Amino acid sequence: MNTLWPRIEPLLDRVEKPARYIGMERGMRRPQHDAERVSWLLMYPDTYEVGQPNQGLQILYEILNERPDALAERTFAPWIDLEGELRAHDLPLFSLENHVAASEFDVLAFNLAAELTYTNVLNCIDLAGVPVRAAERGPRDPLVMAGGHCTYNPEPMADFVDAFAIGDGEELAGEITEVIGAWKARGARHREAVLHELATVPGVYVPSMYEVSHEGPFQVLTPRFADVPAMVDKRTVADLGDWPYPKNQLVPLVEVVHDRLNVEIFRGCTRGCRFCQAGMITRPVRERPADQVRTMVEEGLSRTGYDDVSLTSLSSADFSGVDGLVADLVNEQSGCGNVSLSLPSLRVDAFTVGIASEIQKVRRTGLTFAPEAGTWRMRQVINKLITEEDLYAAADAAFAAGWRRLKLYFLTGLPTEMDEDTLGIAELAKNVVEIGRGYTKKASCTASLGGFVPKPHTPFQWFGQNSVEEMARKIGLLRTALRATRADLRWHDPEASFVEGIASRGDRRVGAVIERVWRRGGVFQEWSEHFRLDLWLEAMAEAGLDPDWYVTRHREEGEPLPWDHVSAGLHSDFLWLDWKAALAEHGLPDCRWTPCYDCGVCTDYALEHVVASATPPAGGSQGTGQDLARGGAVPVVISTPGAFGRLSAPDARRTAESSEG
Amino acid sequence: MKGDRGFPVRLRFTKRGRVRFISHRDVARALERAFRVEGLPLAFTEGFAPRPKVSFGLALPTGYESDAEYLDAGLTEEVDLDDLITGVSASLPEGMGVADAVFLEPRAASLQRAVTSVSYVVQAVWSGDDARDPSDVEAWIQNTLRADALPVVVQRKGTEVIEDLRPAILHLSIGSTGVPDETPEGPVREGPIPERHVTEGVTLQLEVSTQPKSIRPTEVLGTLDAGPERPFRAGNGLRVATIVRTAQWIERDGSRLCPLEADTRQRAEVGAR
Numbered sequence: 001m002n003t004l005w006p007r008i009e010p011l012l013d014r015v016e017k018p019a020r021y022i023g024m025e026r027g028m029r030r031p032q033h034d035a036e037r038v039s040w041l042l043m044y045p046d047t048y049e050v051g052q053p054n055q056g057l058q059i060l061y062e063i064l065n066e067r068p069d070a071l072a073e074r075t076f077a078p079w080i081d082l083e084g085e086l087r088a089h090d091l092p093l094f095s096l097e098n099h100v101a102a103s104e105f106d107v108l109a110f111n112l113a114a115e116l117t118y119t120n121v122l123n124c125i126d127l128a129g130v131p132v133r134a135a136e137r138g139p140r141d142p143l144v145m146a147g148g149h150c151t152y153n154p155e156p157m158a159d160f161v162d163a164f165a166i167g168d169g170e171e172l173a174g175e176i177t178e179v180i181g182a183w184k185a186r187g188a189r190h191r192e193a194v195l196h197e198l199a200t201v202p203g204v205y206v207p208s209m210y211e212v213s214h215e216g217p218f219q220v221l222t223p224r225f226a227d228v229p230a231m232v233d234k235r236t237v238a239d240l241g242d243w244p245y246p247k248n249q250l251v252p253l254v255e256v257v258h259d260r261l262n263v264e265i266f267r268g269c270t271r272g273c274r275f276c277q278a279g280m281i282t283r284p285v286r287e288r289p290a291d292q293v294r295t296m297v298e299e300g301l302s303r304t305g306y307d308d309v310s311l312t313s314l315s316s317a318d319f320s321g322v323d324g325l326v327a328d329l330v331n332e333q334s335g336c337g338n339v340s341l342s343l344p345s346l347r348v349d350a351f352t353v354g355i356a357s358e359i360q361k362v363r364r365t366g367l368t369f370a371p372e373a374g375t376w377r378m379r380q381v382i383n384k385l386i387t388e389e390d391l392y393a394a395a396d397a398a399f400a401a402g403w404r405r406l407k408l409y410f411l412t413g414l415p416t417e418m419d420e421d422t423l424g425i426a427e428l429a430k431n432v433v434e435i436g437r438g439y440t441k442k443a444s445c446t447a448s449l450g451g452f453v454p455k456p457h458t459p460f461q462w463f464g465q466n467s468v469e470e471m472a473r474k475i476g477l478l479r480t481a482l483r484a485t486r487a488d489l490r491w492h493d494p495e496a497s498f499v500e501g502i503a504s505r506g507d508r509r510v511g512a513v514i515e516r517v518w519r520r521g522g523v524f525q526e527w528s529e530h531f532r533l534d535l536w537l538e539a540m541a542e543a544g545l546d547p548d549w550y551v552t553r554h555r556e557e558g559e560p561l562p563w564d565h566v567s568a569g570l571h572s573d574f575l576w577l578d579w580k581a582a583l584a585e586h587g588l589p590d591c592r593w594t595p596c597y598d599c600g601v602c603t604d605y606a607l608e609h610v611v612a613s614a615t616p617p618a619g620g621s622q623g624t625g626q627d628l629a630r631g632g633a634v635p636v637v638i639s640t641p642g643a644f645g646r647l648s649a650p651d652a653r654r655t656a657e658s659s660e661g
Numbered sequence: 662m663k664g665d666r667g668f669p670v671r672l673r674f675t676k677r678g679r680v681r682f683i684s685h686r687d688v689a690r691a692l693e694r695a696f697r698v699e700g701l702p703l704a705f706t707e708g709f710a711p712r713p714k715v716s717f718g719l720a721l722p723t724g725y726e727s728d729a730e731y732l733d734a735g736l737t738e739e740v741d742l743d744d745l746i747t748g749v750s751a752s753l754p755e756g757m758g759v760a761d762a763v764f765l766e767p768r769a770a771s772l773q774r775a776v777t778s779v780s781y782v783v784q785a786v787w788s789g790d791d792a793r794d795p796s797d798v799e800a801w802i803q804n805t806l807r808a809d810a811l812p813v814v815v816q817r818k819g820t821e822v823i824e825d826l827r828p829a830i831l832h833l834s835i836g837s838t839g840v841p842d843e844t845p846e847g848p849v850r851e852g853p854i855p856e857r858h859v860t861e862g863v864t865l866q867l868e869v870s871t872q873p874k875s876i877r878p879t880e881v882l883g884t885l886d887a888g889p890e891r892p893f894r895a896g897n898g899l900r901v902a903t904i905v906r907t908a909q910w911i912e913r914d915g916s917r918l919c920p921l922e923a924d925t926r927q928r929a930e931v932g933a934r
Contacts, residue, residue: 009679010902013724018682024754026694253683253691253754305694305752 001033005099011085019254020048023096026251031071038177040072041105045120048076053258058246070177073097077120093127102128112150115503116526119518153456153563158207159511167234199228203235218560219507240286260308261300269314277455281568283601287612316343317352321613348386353397370409374424380585395432399439412474413452413466426481433486446488451497456563459578464554465501468494495533501551507562513539569601668736669765680756685720695752704735718772727906769924780908781878785899786862804886811884832868
């Protein structure tokens with residue numbers, strides 16, 4: 001183990017925010033390397049400030065360092081100034097703990113959380129001194145692995161990554177360690193041997209173990225060996241209570257995004273928002289026992305010194321018994337003084353505002369809701385079943401409780417979206433401001449507009465994304481509609497959404513495009529000041545690929561999809577039926593509290609929802625204001641007759657009963 | 662702390678080794694977190710967004726080390742200062758530690774206003790094979806000190822202004838190699854001093870005024886006068902390797918005090934008045 005610190009230190013006097021590269025956070029380990037252990041370098045391909053708060057990275061960091069046969073260090077994408085210094089001084093990418101060269105590790109493990117970071121992955125591999133293409137690596141090179149949500153379509157990165165880990169990593173990281181450890185013990189001679197063995201670990205996808213052929217324009221994969229699976233199923237941790245991680249969340253010395261104690265209260269989401277890949281691929285819902293949440297909050301605060309804790313999940317107000325949990329935490333923390341609690345991803349209703357008031361007794365400045373679409377029709381299409389009344393009641397409650405600034409998240413470019421749906425966003429924002437003006441002249445509302453990018457393993461995976469021009473036109477409609485009003489509009493660059501669309505549903509051929517963009521200096525593409533659409537279009541053209549075929553084209557039923565060999569447990573006919581139901585403007589209830597509609601995950605993987613309390617959250621489960629515990633019904637038609645053919649007879653009967661209630 | 666009720670304390674803390682790369686703001690956050698981990702009874706400001714009553718002295722530029730950083734904090738009850746020193750030090754990042762602490766007069770002037778000058782030790786190395794005799798450096802220093810005025814163009818709040826640095830230079834000399842392990846107020850801290858990589862080159866000792874405003878040691882070094890050249894300017898001879906702040910001074914009524922000697926009390930006899 002050779003530390004590069006003496007050579008790196010002089011460079012840090014010349015770069016921005018040098019503290020990003022020193023490590024030294026509270027909770028950091030400085031593991032000793034030895035040949036017996038499998039050494040992992042956990043990498044997030046963006047800056048330290050963006051990557052360090054990633055909970056997956058922190059969980060794996062602890063789990064691996066607790067194992068006697070493994071060790072883990074971290075690194076992030078160096079900012080452009082340090083990259084220049086490293087290259088000028090012939091120094092490689094290094095780890096933050098021991099400042100060891102990245103190439104000294106057995107595994108370079110990337111977290112793929114956003115498609116626009118793909119070129120940074122290549123840059124990091126190259127800075128490590130490792131060939132960027134998997135096929136060109138030798139036995140002495142580290143294994144390049146990747147996990148995270150983007151790996152549910154691994155194909156665009158398949159040329160560069162030796163093995164993908166799909167799904168929850170808690171158990172998988174250990175199994176991978178054992179395979180690599182045994183291979184090292186045998187002398188680590190043949191890379192092909194370890195890759196073949198890794199391909200047999202459930203949840204691991206090794207691109208080089210498959211033959212690629214084409215049916216017309218469509219890619220088809222065939223396993224090269226009998227023991228390599230044709231379908232790679234995601235891994236799922238059955239009970240979050242078994243994994244109380246991170247136990248020692250690192251406390252960064254520099255300010256990072258989400259700079260606070262983060263306690264994951266549940267994983268998975270069954271609200272069924274059709275645009276949301278995270279909700280689809282992380283099923284079923286696994287709530288952490290409330291006692292464990294309380295312990296993790298208490299211990300975390302007293303160990304880190306943070307005065308801010310966030311209860312994280314995909315929809316935190318949906319945690320069963322959330323009101324009791326919040327009340328307990330607020331009471332327990334009130335002695336320590338000025339600890340603030342936050343629930344991200346708030347549901348839109350007055351009940352949620354009640355919880356928010358409970359936890360945010362001071363600093364009531366801004367509150368954020370995500371209605372996602374401007375009209376009820378549109379929200380039925382995307383299955384975000386919030387009525388206008390829900391939103392206005394929530395806004396009224398928020399302003400009445402002293403909040404002055406509301407932020408509303410919306411998507412544009414959704415399936416079947418018409419101009420009246422887009423303009424509905426302006427109406428909602430304007431009405432929210434008016435409600436606020438009844439309380440304070442300082443009331444304001446910001447509508448934040450994202451461009452919708454269809455994602456694999458969702459009912460919208462067949463939908464042709466809006467073109468740049470169409471998204472820009474819709475943004476223009478809203479800018480005009482909100483001009484000279486008291487509501488503000490913020491929007492995401494449609495060109496960046498377009499490139500995200502190329503990578504999101506791309507196949508293996510897109511790899512060459514990513515490589516070309518990287519070779520021409522296209523790094524940090526998720527940073528608007530570095531984003532370059534021209535590089536992507538040029539690279540697509542040179543690779544002979546039509547961007548519209550990937551991005552704006554509607555997929556046909558039964559068309560081979562590049563991610564067909566990866567399974568999140570969702571039956572493709574479930575997704576197709578849900579897509580049809582979306583087009584028919586039919587919503588679908590949250591299956592935690594209503595009968596199973598058999599998406600496939602629980603049944604195929606023998607899993608169950610794990611809830612912390614048998615009581616559904618007060619205020620209803622789909623943001624409809626309906627309290628299902630009191631026997632209320634979800635006020636939507638659940639399915640077109642025959643659309644959900646898989647619904648079993650007893651379930652169908654119960655569904656019919658509850659919709660009459 | 663002015664107008665403070667309760668138990669104001671003043672701490673001296675150190676910042677050595679690789680933690681020198683964190684910013685002044687990061688230092689403040691690290692200390693506030695360490696106070697919370699230790700359960701220090703911090704007083705809070707009133708109002709809409711209560712903040713702990715902690716006020717820091719002169720900002721130390723990112724990349725500098727120091728044996729003499731100070732902060733004032735308001736406490737709501739008396740604490741054992743030795744426990745505070747040990748406890749908070751244990752919760753700080755490696756290289757940072759509380760070296761000493763005193764109770765403060767309730768109406769003590771803030772550090773920003775009270776401190777009149779600061780001392781630095783600068784370790785400089787010769788770039789490339791350009792090593793020169795120390796007597797050359799001595800001559801350059803004398804050239805600088807003899808000047809009536811040292812006008813330099815500096816960036817102040819985004820605009821370029823010409824300032825005369827000469828009045829701010831209170832002391833400049835070649836010192837013995839290395840940084841002393843003692844500060845005017847006692848030892849740097851218990852335990853080993855974090856790594857120092859520089860053992861060769863030139864050591865300069867420097868004291869600069871902080872009133873009416875602070876100037877940086879690098880600005881002074883830029884004025885070192887080697888005749889046709891300025892040895893510390895880009896690519897010319899000397900390069901700064903490390904800068905350590907070794908002391909802060911309060912000149913008041915003809916006496917020269919350290920911040921822990923000024924406006925302090927032996928113990929907190931009476932808190933709230």
